[in-house]
Amino acid sequence: MVSNNVDSEAASQILGHFGRFGGRFVPEALISALDDLTAAHLSAQNDPEFQRELAYLHRTYTGRPSIITEAPRFAEHAGGVRILLKREDLNHTGSHKINNVLGQALLTKRMGKKRIIAETGAGQHGVASATAAALMGLECVVYMGEEDTRRQSLNVARMKLLGAEVIPVTQGSRTLKDAINEAMRDWVTNVDSTHYLMGTVAGPHPFPTMVRDFQKIIGEEAREQVLELTGKLPDAVLACIGGGSNAIGIFHRFIDDHSVRLIGLEAGGRGVQSGFHAATITGGSVGVLHGTRSFVLQDGNGQTVESHSISAGLDYPGVGPEHAYLHEIGRAEYRAITDAEAMNAFSLLSKTEGIIPAIESAHALAGAIDIGKELASAGHSDAVLLLNLSGRGDKDVQTAAEYFGITL
Amino acid sequence: MTAMEELFIRTKAENRAALIGYIPAGFPSKAACIEVIKAMVAGGVDAVEIGFPYSDPVMDGPVIQAAAEQSLSAGTGAEDVFDVLKATTDLGVPGLVMTYWNPIEKYGVEKFAQSLQAAGGSGVITPDLTIEESGLWKSAAEAAQINRIYVVAPSTSTARMPLVTSQCSGFIYAASLMGVTGTRNSVSNGASELVARIRQTSATPVAVGLGVSTKAQAQEVAAYADGVIVGSAFIRLIQESENFETGLLRVQELAAALADGVRR
Structure with a gap:
């Protein structure tokens, strides 16, 4: 003891x-x-x-290292860049x-x-x-x-x-x-x-x-795997952010690789402007919640405001302080993805690659579609995006079926 | 010297402990809250601690959580807290605010200290502000000449104890047990031991809170502490009484019994 x-x-x-x-x-x-x-x-x-x-x-228990899967058919919808999925969804219990x-x-x-x-x-x-x-x-x-x-x-x-x-x-x-x-x-x-x-x-x-120390293995493995597969570092690393553990896990090994963009995708719910979202960095302000100073969704009296997201795992009005810091120093970028954009990417990955992602991870996939198109239109269609597929979608089948009107 | 500090000089001279009552601002409504405070004072409460209701009160048990939630749903904000504080200090008793840290930070640290002082308040109890994070608050509170009251717990190590107690002014809040606010059948044995450990590091008065609800408990705590803090027991009387008038009478009766208790 x-x-x-x-x-x-x-x-x-x-x-x-x-x-x-x-x-x-x-x-x-x-x-x-x-x-x-x-x-x-x-x-x-x-x-x-x-x-x-x-x-x-x-x-012997989790099944590490988790593999990297290239998603070419999905990538056709993302400006034709290369998209590599870090398969944390294949871990025992289904996520990172x-x-x-x-x-x-x-x-x-x-x-x-x-x-x-x-x-x-x-x-x-x-x-x-x-x-x-x-x-x-x-x-x-x-x-x-x-x-x-x-x-x-x-x-x-x-x-x-x-x-x-x-x-x-x-x-x-x-x-x-x-x-x-x-x-x-x-x-x-x-x-x-x-x-x-x-x-x-x-x-x-x-x-x-x-x-973070227990999650950084994701980025350590992925960096080696991407280097081995492509011979170079990825152009950008993407992950969804609620509290931010899968994102910091894949970002951390790349922080000193200044050529690599780090992009966190927050849950934009019905849109940050609507007020119904969980995009804490994009739509919140600096405050203290649950023992740490970071970005928080709060009102004028410092009371925590309820967050909203179709993804229960991202539905949190706070975010890890290291992300707040990476945002403040400009080392990482944070964007909001709406419920609709995430569900579109959820469906797309399922139908193009045969992988049903967690709705959380679908936010990162929707981000990849946007970033891929941006890079392609700037002439970088050979860009490589590494994306943390943090969890599998088994738990979300009911939510997705309701969303897409599939009768159970 | 704040009114709180003067109170402890007086109670010491009278060879008794001070009785401190707690209520969240705006519970059960803003006007009714002031009525409850008047009943507490009429019964013999020496000082009142006004809670700033907060959405995520991790130190509070179910009774205070429910009271805070009720107050928040009526839209209680910082100005209401200061209004209730002003109404309290206008009664001639020392008034304190107990608040989690985020509402202070959101209001503005310096401005909060100044508004508290302007309302006649003596100080602020900050249950989740660790001394390591308290630099800004220290300068703001010193500039406004108000007390900074931190909580010390049974788990506070001997090495850490003086670091916390040396930062307290007015009094030191001794949490009688490891847990959240709420009434208990008995006051933890650990409380007297904790007060003794605090006294080895500081001459500042020590008040004991968490779990005190009866005259006998107040009497027991008053034997070794300078102050006795009672919150949930008062709030429960308001929540459980068939009507508000009856609740007020019961609050006054409890205050009188506790006031008798702190006179040992």
Whole structure:
């Protein structure tokens, strides 16, 4: 058990800032646990045995490295550029979420804790958490907005089959934001026995850094794979952004490659102008939510405004602080994709490549269509786009069937 | 010196603890909130902590969450908070605001401190502002000569304790247990131990909150702390009374019982 030792004190000096973003805005009761977690993460990063154990799970349980698939028929609709898909959808449990969850579950054991709690919106992170808990013999409680438990009843059943307890959250807007509030309240109360396994690169330090460290394997693998396939770096890397974990995961290894554009696609809902969206960087302002300073959808009194997206996984009024920073320094670009554009790309990938993407990932695909056309019309039709296909669409079949008027 | 600091000098001279009541601004309505505060003060509450209702109150249990939600749905904003504060301090009791950090940042950090001072407020309790992030707030609060009150928890390490308590003025808010706001059947044993640990690092008065709701609990806490903070118990009386008038009477009765308790 790592607790209040020298490492922990040293770790508390590291504030986890990304420029003016990030930091810790939490009840004092959590500071000690956050310090312990920071110390445990740092020591695990430098522990070859921990890294070996995680790499073994990636290889034999998750199915890493995930492959790269070229999507030429889809790319015909994107100005004819080359589009390479990083297939995180093929991971066990169906998305990139498992990368982070396995890392944090190992850390939970390392800290001597027996219980994990998690928040979930679409249910992907909840399912991944329940999976890791089953694998490692941990107790698992998942908080999920009551509204989302109805929209994603299949994932609720999956979590229960995996032995997790799912608690529907009836406070506030009854969605992901309120599930996070309730998980934080549980954590404040049970912090000695419990690890809060946060699913994205938001929240107080060390979560944005730690979750990124567990997700950056996506970009590390992809960079090698693209170099091997094309002999050069991609022209742009694209990913969808809710909290931003799959995006930071694929961006991170490319940050120092200045020729590579990094493009995050936010959920534009019914359009940023309509007010019904989840495009936090494009349509929000700087504020503090869930323990970190970043961009937030908020009103004039600093109250969080509800987000709207057809994609439950992007339906969050905050965003990771490192993305806010990459936006502010101009290293990454952020654009909004509407529900309609995302669903068009969802359908297109399904019909041209035989791959049904998660609706989250379909936002990145819609971005690729726009960017590809822009590059082609500027004379760069030989451009290579690398896109993180962060999850598969099985969970979205009902939503998509309703959207396209398919009778079930 | 703020009115809050003067209060602690007086209660110390009277050999008792101060009784601090909490209510979110705008609950159950703006006008009714002021009536509740008057009832608290009539019953013997020494100072009032006015909550700035917030959409994501992670430190609060179900009672205060529901009250804050009700207030927010009526559109309560910063100016309403300051109006309620002004009405409180006009009664001649010290007034404080308790708020999560984002509403302060959105309002403007310096402007918030100034508006609070202009409403006669003594200080602000900031439950999610860590001392590491408090630089701007420190200068703003010092310029407006208002108190900065931070929460200390049972989990606060011995090494960290003086870093937090040295930043507090007016009083130090000791969270009696690991958890959220709300009434409990008993006050945690950890509370007296925590107060003792705080006193080893600071001479600033210490008030205990979280879970205090009865005269006996107030009496128990007053034996070792300088202040007793009660919130959810008052709010529940308003929520559960068959009509508002009855609720007000019960608030006043509870305040009187607690006031008796803090006199040990």
